[in-house]
Amino acid sequence: MERRSFLKKAGAGLAATTLAAPAIVHAQSPQIKWRLASSFPKSLDTIYGAAETVAKRVAAATGGRFQIQVFAGGELVPPFQVLDAVKDGTVELGHSASYYYVGKDPAFAFDTAVPFGLNSRQQTAWMYEGGGLELMREFFKEYNIVNIPCGNTGAQMGGWYRKEIKSVEDLKGLKMRIGGFAGQVLTRLGLVPQQIPGGDIYPSLEKGTIDAAEWVGPYDDEKLGFNKVAKYYYYPGWWEGGPQLSIYVNQKQWDGLPKDYQNILEAACAEAHVEMQARYDVRNPAALKRLVASGTQLRPFSREVMAACYKEAFALYEETAAKNPKFKKIYEPWKKFRDDQYLWFRVAENAFDNFVYSGGGQKK
Ligand code: CA
Numbered sequence: 001m002e003r004r005s006f007l008k009k010a011g012a013g014l015a016a017t018t019l020a021a022p023a024i025v026h027a028q029s030p031q032i033k034w035r036l037a038s039s040f041p042k043s044l045d046t047i048y049g050a051a052e053t054v055a056k057r058v059a060a061a062t063g064g065r066f067q068i069q070v071f072a073g074g075e076l077v078p079p080f081q082v083l084d085a086v087k088d089g090t091v092e093l094g095h096s097a098s099y100y101y102v103g104k105d106p107a108f109a110f111d112t113a114v115p116f117g118l119n120s121r122q123q124t125a126w127m128y129e130g131g132g133l134e135l136m137r138e139f140f141k142e143y144n145i146v147n148i149p150c151g152n153t154g155a156q157m158g159g160w161y162r163k164e165i166k167s168v169e170d171l172k173g174l175k176m177r178i179g180g181f182a183g184q185v186l187t188r189l190g191l192v193p194q195q196i197p198g199g200d201i202y203p204s205l206e207k208g209t210i211d212a213a214e215w216v217g218p219y220d221d222e223k224l225g226f227n228k229v230a231k232y233y234y235y236p237g238w239w240e241g242g243p244q245l246s247i248y249v250n251q252k253q254w255d256g257l258p259k260d261y262q263n264i265l266e267a268a269c270a271e272a273h274v275e276m277q278a279r280y281d282v283r284n285p286a287a288l289k290r291l292v293a294s295g296t297q298l299r300p301f302s303r304e305v306m307a308a309c310y311k312e313a314f315a316l317y318e319e320t321a322a323k324n325p326k327f328k329k330i331y332e333p334w335k336k337f338r339d340d341q342y343l344w345f346r347v348a349e350n351a352f353d354n355f356v357y358s359g360g361g362q363k364k
Contacts, residue, residue, distance in 0.1 A: 099180030159214030
């Protein structure tokens with residue numbers, strides 16, 4: 001430590017945190033280098049950036065002993081194969097949206113979002129304090145994965161459409177990029193869902209191989225340029241009231257990881273989790289203004305469309321629960337949790353939101 005103190009005094013100002021950090025981690029803590037496969041492109045600084053935040057924090061808190069190298073979707077493995085890559089141990093870590101894997105099991109959706117489910121705060125409450133993490137970890141066990149919440153976008157937008165959606169009838173035959181469980185709900189109303197990674201949506205929409213695409217919200221959607229190829233921007237993304245991203249850790253690697261590193265990794269994920277939501281909440285308003293100024297037409301989904309989707313969503317959950325015990329095991333306590341959250345949020349939160357967002361009674 002004497003040499004380190006000397007270096008610190010010698011003016012290595014910027015490196016001070018790194019040099020001071022070994023005081024926290026035991027001197028003989030091993031040097032570990034892990035690879036993280038993200039499902040997302042680098043251009044999405046909010047989502048992709050969460051994995052970078054984790055890597056940066058973990059390195060800083062271990063004096064550089066625990067290094068995580070982050071790879072964008074497609075660099076090591078294709079975006080939708082991140083789960084398999086972590087499961088098989090091809091990589092130690094992944095960062096993904098679990099609902100990409102509903103084709104393997106619909107229960108994956110609860111780790112991200114299910115249509116008409118929880119908002120961002122409620123999802124975090126469920127995972128951190130409401131029993132959600134325990135349920136999801138039990139589920140992920142058979143995939144050799146330890147899952148850690150790592151980011152939430154907040155309520156998303158309903159996507160970009162080349163023509164207006166005025167009724168349920170307009171959903172029929174619509175080829176839309178939409179991931180996860182929402183695609184199954186919309187299939188029941190005649191829509192044809194397409195699973196396309198974020199980086200490939202623009203060309204598909206431009207070429208017209210799809211009629212519509214949903215991604216995240218104003219900030220990310222503007223970056224990917226969807227406003228240039230589709231005019232109508234609908235809201236809300238009722239299938240994603242508060243979708244969560246997750247870090248996947250290969251079970252065997254996790255088990256071999258020193259306890260302090262496990263704790264540091266979880267703490268770094270918790271920080272990235274809060275940071276992502278904050279980043280979206282700060283960046284979305286400005287992006288929305290720019291989009292509207294550039295000619296984007298904002299449209300709310302009609303009550304009729306929303307109600308039809310709601311009905312199909314819960315019919316699908318009940319049917320899925322009846323034939324899939326793993327889904328049922330999560331769905332039942334989740335639904336009870338959701339009911340209680342709705343009960344509470346419709347009192348103080350809702351009254352507050354409604355009043356202030358409508359102008360607080362002031363003439364504008
Ligand atoms: Ca989305």
